[in-house]
Amino acid sequence: MAYSGLRIIKEALSGHRGWKPAWRDPEPKAHYDIVIVGGGGHGLATAYYLASRYQTARVAVLEKGWIGGGNVGRNTTIVRSNYLLDGNQAFYNLSLRMWEDLEQDLNYNAMVSQRGILNLVHTDAQRDAARRRGNAMILAGDDAELLDTDGVRALYPFLNFENARFPIKGGLLHRRGGTVRHDAVAWGYARGADRRGVDIIQNCEVTGFKVENGTCLGVETTRGFIGAGKVGVAVAGSSSRVMQMAGLRLPIESHVLQAFVSEGLKPVIPGVITYGAGHFYCSQSDKGGLVFGGDIDMYNTYAQRGNLPVVEDVLESGISLIPALGRVRLLRSWGGIMDMSMDGSPFIDRTPIDGLYFNGGWCYGGFKATPASGLCFAHLMATDTPHEVAQAYRLDRFRSGHMIDEKGQGAQPNLH
Amino acid sequence: MMIDHPLLGLRDAQEFTYLGDASLIDRPDWQAEDAQDAFHDYLYLRDNPAGAHRELWFHETGDRSWLVVTRNTLTHEITKVELARDVARARGRSK
Numbered sequence: 001m002a003y004s005g006l007r008i009i010k011e012a013l014s015g016h017r018g019w020k021p022a023w024r025d026p027e028p029k030a031h032y033d034i035v036i037v038g039g040g041g042h043g044l045a046t047a048y049y050l051a052s053r054y055q056t057a058r059v060a061v062l063e064k065g066w067i068g069g070g071n072v073g074r075n076t077t078i079v080r081s082n083y084l085l086d087g088n089q090a091f092y093n094l095s096l097r098m099w100e101d102l103e104q105d106l107n108y109n110a111m112v113s114q115r116g117i118l119n120l121v122h123t124d125a126q127r128d129a130a131r132r133r134g135n136a137m138i139l140a141g142d143d144a145e146l147l148d149t150d151g152v153r154a155l156y157p158f159l160n161f162e163n164a165r166f167p168i169k170g171g172l173l174h175r176r177g178g179t180v181r182h183d184a185v186a187w188g189y190a191r192g193a194d195r196r197g198v199d200i201i202q203n204c205e206v207t208g209f210k211v212e213n214g215t216c217l218g219v220e221t222t223r224g225f226i227g228a229g230k231v232g233v234a235v236a237g238s239s240s241r242v243m244q245m246a247g248l249r250l251p252i253e254s255h256v257l258q259a260f261v262s263e264g265l266k267p268v269i270p271g272v273i274t275y276g277a278g279h280f281y282c283s284q285s286d287k288g289g290l291v292f293g294g295d296i297d298m299y300n301t302y303a304q305r306g307n308l309p310v311v312e313d314v315l316e317s318g319i320s321l322i323p324a325l326g327r328v329r330l331l332r333s334w335g336g337i338m339d340m341s342m343d344g345s346p347f348i349d350r351t352p353i354d355g356l357y358f359n360g361g362w363c364y365g366g367f368k369a370t371p372a373s374g375l376c377f378a379h380l381m382a383t384d385t386p387h388e389v390a391q392a393y394r395l396d397r398f399r400s401g402h403m404i405d406e407k408g409q410g411a412q413p414n415l416h
Numbered sequence: 417m418m419i420d421h422p423l424l425g426l427r428d429a430q431e432f433t434y435l436g437d438a439s440l441i442d443r444p445d446w447q448a449e450d451a452q453d454a455f456h457d458y459l460y461l462r463d464n465p466a467g468a469h470r471e472l473w474f475h476e477t478g479d480r481s482w483l484v485v486t487r488n489t490l491t492h493e494i495t496k497v498e499l500a501r502d503v504a505r506a507r508g509r510s511k
Contacts, residue, residue, distance in 0.1 A: 240464035251460040253436065254489070299434045301489050302466040307417055309430040342460050398460040411459065412436070 002107050022187060023194035028201050031227035032060045034381055035219060037206050037242065038235035039063025041072035041182075041367065042359055044189035044200070045374020046234060046381070048106075051196035053375065054382035059198045060228075061190075062221060064205040068186030071237055071366060074304075074336035076259050076293050078272055078283065079368040080117050080177035081142045084133050087392030087404040088345065089140040094389050095372035096142070096176060102371060108188030110180050111286065116271035117177035118147070118155065120321075122166040126276050130172040137174070145173040156273060160323050166277035177272065179283055185370055209246045209356065216246070216356040232357040232381050234373075237337035238302075239360035246353055250360070251342040251398055253413045255296040256335040257364045258306040260314065262328045264288030278317030289331060292318055296338060296364065306335045338364050340413035345404035348376050348386070349395040357381050358395060419473060419485060420497050431477045437462055438470035438484045441504050466490055472500060 001007075001020055011018050034050060036043045039061045050056040061067070081096035083089050103110050121127045127146075134144035148170045149161065161168045190200055201223070208220035209231065218227035235242050240250050265288050274281040282292040294314035297306045311333065318325050341347065341361035346369065348359050359377045362369060376390035386393075392404055398411070409415040417429035444454035466489055473483045482500035487493065 238466075240462070241466050244463075249457070249461040249463065251462070253462050253464050254466075299429075299487075300436070300464065300469055300471060301492065303490055303492055307429065307492075309428075399456050 003109075022191040023200050026199045026201065028060065028062075028204060028221070028223055028226050029058075029199065031058075031218070032199070033058040033229045034060075035226060035228035035231050036061045037219065037231065037233045038070075039067035039190070039200060039202065040070045040234065040236070041068070041186050041189065041370040042236065042362075042373045042377065043232075043234040044186055044193055045370050046232060046359070046377040047198045047200075048189045048193040048196070049375045049378035050382060051193055051198050054378055056378075056382055057197065059193070060226065061193070061198060061200045062204045062206055062219065062226070063200070063202045066202050067190050067200060068183055071336045071338075072186045072370070073183055074259070074334060075182055075367040076281070076283070076291050077179045077182045077285075077367065078117065078177070078281070079112075079180050080174055081368075082117070082119070082133065082137055082144070082172070082174045082177065083140075083406060084136050085404055085406050088406055089136070089142075090389040091372055091376070091393075092369065093141050094375070095369050098371035098375065099180060099368075100176075102180075102185075102188070106188040106192045108184065108191060110184040110188050112178070112180045113286075114176050114178040115283075117174045117274065118152065118171045118271060119174070119274045120152065120159075120171045120276040121169050122277045123169065127169055130170070134172050143174060143176050145175065147171045147173050155271070156269070158268075158322065158324055159273075160321055163320065166320070171276075179272065179285075180367075181286075182367060189374070206242065207245070209353075211246060211353055211356075214352075215354040228355075230355050230357065230381050232359065232377060234359040234377065236339040236360045236362045236366050239339045239358070241302075243351075243358065246351070246356060248351060248353075250395075252339045252361050253300050254302055255298065255338050255340045255413060256301045256303065256306045257293065257296045257338050258310055258314070258333055258335045259291065259293040260311075260333040261285070261331050262290040263331050265290065265328065273321070275317055275321045278313075278320065280314060280317035280321060282318065282322065290325070290328060296340065297335075302337055304335045304337060338362070342398060342411045342413060343403040343405045344407055344409075346373070346393050347395050348373065348380060348390045348393045350380070350384075351395065417492055417494065419483065419494060421475065421478070421481075421483065422497055422499055423481070424479060427475070427478060429473075431475060432473040432483075433476045435472040435474060438472050438500075438503070439463075440472060441484075441500065441509065442507070468495070
């Protein structure tokens with residue numbers, strides 16, 4: 001059943017009795033060609049592209065809880081393509097272009113809103129770095145525009161321009177960046193995959209891998225053994241825990257990132273603003289709440305909650321940038337568990353076990369990568385060769401020295 | 417979080433900087449045959465357990481000692497705090 005304006009009118013006139021569930025609730029079969037572990041954004045996108053672009057029959061997505069209940073439902077919904085390094089540029093460029101076509105492709109309203117992302121600069125050195133990044137973005141086919149103070153003032157007159165320590169000297173504006181309704185991304189991919197025959201199996205936790213002679217033959221689950229020609233793991237946040245069941249240690253630590261939303265306000269922040277002098281970023285949801293966040297808590301954790309010093313730090317940064325925030329009441333805060341990789345970049349790769357594939361290490365940037373991650377992971381599993389834009393995301397890159405340190409800060413999670 | 421410093425008593429975790437898994441104390445032998453593999457694993461791979469985790473914390477704004485803290489990564493409960501110096505010496509490291 002395709003969604004359309006006409007359909008809404010038709011349903012409205014007939015008492016909305018014709019809507020069907022957006023996806024089925026099938027029983028797991030004994031064997032699939034490809035099993036995806038993890039029903040988050042990346043797992044569902046992978047299944048969708050396997051079915052729609054790579055004509056793979058018999059695909060299942062196994063989800064421990066309910067789909068979209070993990071990080072795809074816990075992030076701050078920002079999409080962008082403002083990367084500097086070769087390994088990243090083509091990938092995020094593709095991802096942003098896929099966001100632009102996503103709703104038509106899925107026939108689902110994901111509320112893609114290219115409202116623009118502004119990275120503020122506060123010093124001459126930061127302006128030089130922004131100019132360099134902007135030029136790199138333009139060369140890679142993305143958009144960037146360097147604004148001076150007046151340019152920023154025209155967009156956001158309420159910022160703290162005259163701060164004695166961190167005056168706002170301008171900003172790098174990425175107009176095609178913006179926000180997307182995060183839950184709708186999971187639901188849209190789930191519906192699209194389901195319509196193409198993918199079995200989405202919820203409440204089905206993987207408890208082990210069946211590996212014989214170095215080949216993965218399927219997964220043990222709380223709903224019995226499920227055989228598979230190939231198994232793809234996309235469980236960012238819990239990657240180490242799941243891959244440990246296959247005997248693999250990963251270059252990943254799990255950390256918590258906290259996010260916050262205020263009470264609903266009238267429209268005040270049209271785009272996304274990031275602070276250059278502290279780790280703080282802010283946008284306004286379509287419901288009116290200001291959505292913002294900052295740094296990770298900096299210690300290993302699997303608890304989906306953080307500690308108060310980081311809350312204080314984020315709010316201090318926010319108020320020093322937007323003094324008016326001091327009058328806004330915080331509605332709620334939450335934490336999501338991040339796969340923090342050693343260089344701050346992700347993995348989409350085979351593993352030493354035949355038939356077992358891994359997608360993870362997204363740090364706190366997994367949401368914007370969802371479409372390209374799904375496509376590249378599907379490509380890898382369907383063809384056994386890496387997609388051309390994801391060749392750098394190898395699991396063994398630390399061994400060969402090919403790290404992708406986008407922030408230039410060194411190989412350790414607490415630096416990113 | 418509060419960390420029960422062996423010398424100073426309960427201190428706010430905010431006074432500390434976190435480094436990571438306490439296995440970083442066990443630096444591989446650079447002259448060993450397999451040094452390249454051992455250093456790769458030492459530098460980049462982590463157990464990253466859900467549950468009890470032994471980890472290094474540096475009392476940066478305090479007495480600048482390194483601690484080995486045993487903390488549950490699911491609940492944040494801290495069950496043991498040792499001076500990293502004592503841990504390293506017990507393993508035969510350092511003079």
